[in-house]
Amino acid sequence: MNRSGSRYSQIADYYSRLINENKLQNGEKMPTEEQICNLFQVSRITVRQAMAELAQAGYIERVQGKGSFVRIQKTDMQLNHLQGFSEEMKAKGKQASSRLILLERIGCDKKIAKRLQLAEGTPVVSIQRLRLADGEPVAVEHVFIPFHLCPQLLQWDGSGSLYYQLNENGLQVHRATQDISAGFSPRAVCDLLSIKQTMPTLQIERVTYLENGTPMEYVQSAYRSDRYTFHVEMSR
Numbered sequence: 001m002n003r004s005g006s007r008y009s010q011i012a013d014y015y016s017r018l019i020n021e022n023k024l025q026n027g028e029k030m031p032t033e034e035q036i037c038n039l040f041q042v043s044r045i046t047v048r049q050a051m052a053e054l055a056q057a058g059y060i061e062r063v064q065g066k067g068s069f070v071r072i073q074k075t076d077m078q079l080n081h082l083q084g085f086s087e088e089m090k091a092k093g094k095q096a097s098s099r100l101i102l103l104e105r106i107g108c109d110k111k112i113a114k115r116l117q118l119a120e121g122t123p124v125v126s127i128q129r130l131r132l133a134d135g136e137p138v139a140v141e142h143v144f145i146p147f148h149l150c151p152q153l154l155q156w157d158g159s160g161s162l163y164y165q166l167n168e169n170g171l172q173v174h175r176a177t178q179d180i181s182a183g184f185s186p187r188a189v190c191d192l193l194s195i196k197q198t199m200p201t202l203q204i205e206r207v208t209y210l211e212n213g214t215p216m217e218y219v220q221s222a223y224r225s226d227r228y229t230f231h232v233e234m235s236r
Contacts, residue, residue: 008049011040012057015050019059019070030060030068094133100158101128101140101192105147112144115207115218123147129158130192139223140189149216166216174211180204185222193224200225 018024031039036047051068054060061071107121116124124144131139143162145153150169163173185193185201193201202223210216 007040007042008046009053011036011042011047011050012053015054016057016059024070026070028070029066030070032067095135097132097135098158098160099130099132101130103127103154103156103158105154108144112218115205116144116146116215118146125150125153127153127156127158127162133227136227137193137224138227139221140185140192142220144218145216149214171210171216173208173216176206176208178204178206182225189222193222195224195226 015024015030024030030051033044033047033051036042036050037044040047051060051062055062055068058071060068062068104126105123106126108116108118108124110120112118112124113120113122116122118124123146125147127141127143127145129141129143130137131141145166150166150171152169153165156165166173181203182200183203184197185203187197189201190197190199195201202225204219204221204223206217206219206221207215208217208219
């Protein structure tokens with residue numbers, strides 16, 4: 001932040017410090033211009049300059065007719081390493097949780113069969129979960145796993161890490177291929193994510209493989225685009 005000593009910069013520094021120290025939480029409404037004027041004994045022009053500086057630095061966002069709010073910081077998804085949602089959130093210092101939407105045995109359709117290298121109609125375990133970070137919905141995940149690899153999954157309650165459950169049953173993820181695109185999700189998915197259908201989602205398709213090259217899992221996920229960004233480290 002600007003530390004030139006101007007009054008509006010001092011105000012901006014004060015609120016940026018509160019945000020950095022989590023004393024003002026993501027999405028929390030900022031005090032009104034009048035409240036800040038009274039607190040610092042300054043003019044509205046000075047307050048507006050301070051708010052503009054905070055907005056430009058990415059600390060707050062202004063919503064017309066509603067006021068200013070602490071900008072919700074996006075979570076980075078690392079694409080350099082293969083890890084599950086629970087592991088990823090733990091690494092970010094967030095509490096991962098899930099809500100089980102469905103868990104059933106089905107016959108795979110043509111698309112799923114192709115991804116898992118199975119004959120069409122082969123039984124798979126279908127698991128759909130809402131994934132949450134610190135209690136906030138961020139993704140809807142639909143997983144398909146060949147039934148013969150882990151029939152015990154039908155007894156799972158859907159909580160915790162799926163990869164942990166698979167590891168406990170002797171299935172170790174070795175590598176994966178993943179495609180990411182932007183698009184619009186069905187209304188049912190948007191309702192679960194608490195977003196409007198007009199908001200694009202980050203749509204991910206992933207196939208994970210065992211060490212012997214056998215496809216173990218096919219995943220279709222929709223992530224909130226206003227909560228997630230993807231991070232890749234590259235070298236030459």
